[in-house]
Amino acid sequence: MNIASWLSFDFMRNALIAVLIITPLFGIMGTMIVNKKMAYFSDALGHSALTGIAVGVVFGVGDTSLSMVIFAIIFALLLNKIGSMNMASTDTIISVFSSCSVAIGLAILSKGGNFSKYSSILVGDVLSITKKEILYLVIIFAVTIIFWLVGFNKLNAICIHRTVAKSKRIHVRLMDNLFAVLVALIVMLSIKWIGILIINALLILPAASSRNISSNMREYHLFSVLFSVFSGIVGLAVSYYTNVATGPMIVIIASVIYFTTFIYGRKSS
Template structure:
C-alpha cells in the first residue's frame, strides 16, 4: 500500500500532496473499471431499471444494519443487496408479470421500508450522506476492501462473460447451449449488488445508477465490436472518474456528482460522433 501511495505522490500535480486525494485517486482507479465492465451488460441486457433498484434497496440494507446495532451498516448493506438482487431475479423468472413491474414493486417497497426504518426516532439526517456520497472520505482500509472486490468481480466476470454475452444476444440460443439463464443472471446480479454496495457510500444512492449506464451508453455510440465496446466503456469510466475527481477537488464540489456529469459529457460527445463511427 505504501508503494502505491508513493507512486501517486510522485505525480507532478499539486493535488497529490493531500493524503485523502491519494486515497480517492486509488479508489477511482479501482472502482471505475468495474463500473465500465459491468455497465456493458447492464446496457446490452436492458437492466438499467434493475441496477437502479439496487441503489434504492440499499436504504433498507443500511437501515437494518443500524437497527440491529451490532451489525456493520456496510456488511448489512452488502448482504441485503445480494439477497435483494437474487430475490428479484428469481421472482422475475417465475412471475407472469412484466420484468419492469416486478422490479418497480421491489424497488419502491425497499426504498419505502428503508426510509421508514431510517426515520425512526427522527434520526434520518445522519444517513443523508449516503444520498450524495463522498469519495474524499475513503480510507486505507476501504482501499484494501476495494482491491478485494476488484479481484473478486474481475474473476467472476471472466468466468461469466461468454455466458452473459450469449444471453444478451439470444436467450433461446443460450438455453440450447446448456446455459442456465437464472444462475447466470443471478451471479451477475450478485456482482452488481456487491459493486453498488461497496461504492454507494462514496458515490451516493441518488446517482449510483448513472455509473452503471453512462460508460457503456457512451461506448456504444462509437464502437462496432464487442472488444472495442468493452474497452471504450472502461476507458470512459476511468477518464471521467479521474477528471471528475480533480475538477471536484479544484472547485470544491461533490466528487460523485462531478464524475457523473463528466460521463454525461462523454456520452453527448460520442453521440455527436456516432454517425462517423457506426455504419
C-alpha cells in the first residue's frame, strides 16, 4: 500500500495545505497564550463562534463567517477588558459571560429544531476547505508573521512584568488588544475546519508540550511549531486511513506528544 496515496485526492491536498498554514499559526500563538495564561480566554473565544453564527442568522447575514469574525473581535476585546481587571473572580466572570453567550447562541440556532445545520462546526471538517478559504488563511498567516516580528518583544516584556513594560513606554493595553484581536481572527478563520470543541486544545497542547522540554525561548517556539505541524500532518493522514474526523485525530496526536514530553521532562529534571 502506498502510504502517500491519500494525497492523490484534491480535497486531501487542499486539507494538507490548510493544515500546513493553520498549525504553525497555532504553534506560534499558543506559546504566548500559555505565557499570558490565556487558556481560559481562548476557550471562551472559541465557544463564542456559535453566538457569532446566531447573530448572523438574526440579522440575515448571508455569510455567517463574517458575523462570527465581527462578534469574536468584540467578544475578545470585552474578555480582554474583563481579564485586565484586578479581580479575584476574573475567571468566574469570564466563564459566566461565555456560558451566557453560548446559551443565547444555542437558543437562537436551535429554534425550530434547526441546530443540525450548524452541528458540523462542533468538530470541524478540514476536508471541505476550498482554495478561496485557503487564501484567507494565507492572508491571516502573513498578518500574524508581521505582527509577531514587530510585536513579540513587546508582548514578551508585558508577560514578564507589565509595570516595567509600561515604564519602557510600551503601550500595554494596545498590545494586549491587538493580540486578542489576532487570536480572535485566527480562531474564527480556523474553527470551521478544527471544530469548536477542540480548537483550544490545538492552541494549547503544542505550546505546553514544548514548554516541558525547552531550555530557552528559541527552543520553546521552535518545538511548539514543530509539534503543531507534526500533529496536523500525522493526524490528517491517520484520519484518512481510519475514517475518523480530522480535528479530533490531530488533537489526539498532540495529546500523545504532550504526555510524552511531560514524562521526558520529569525524567530529565
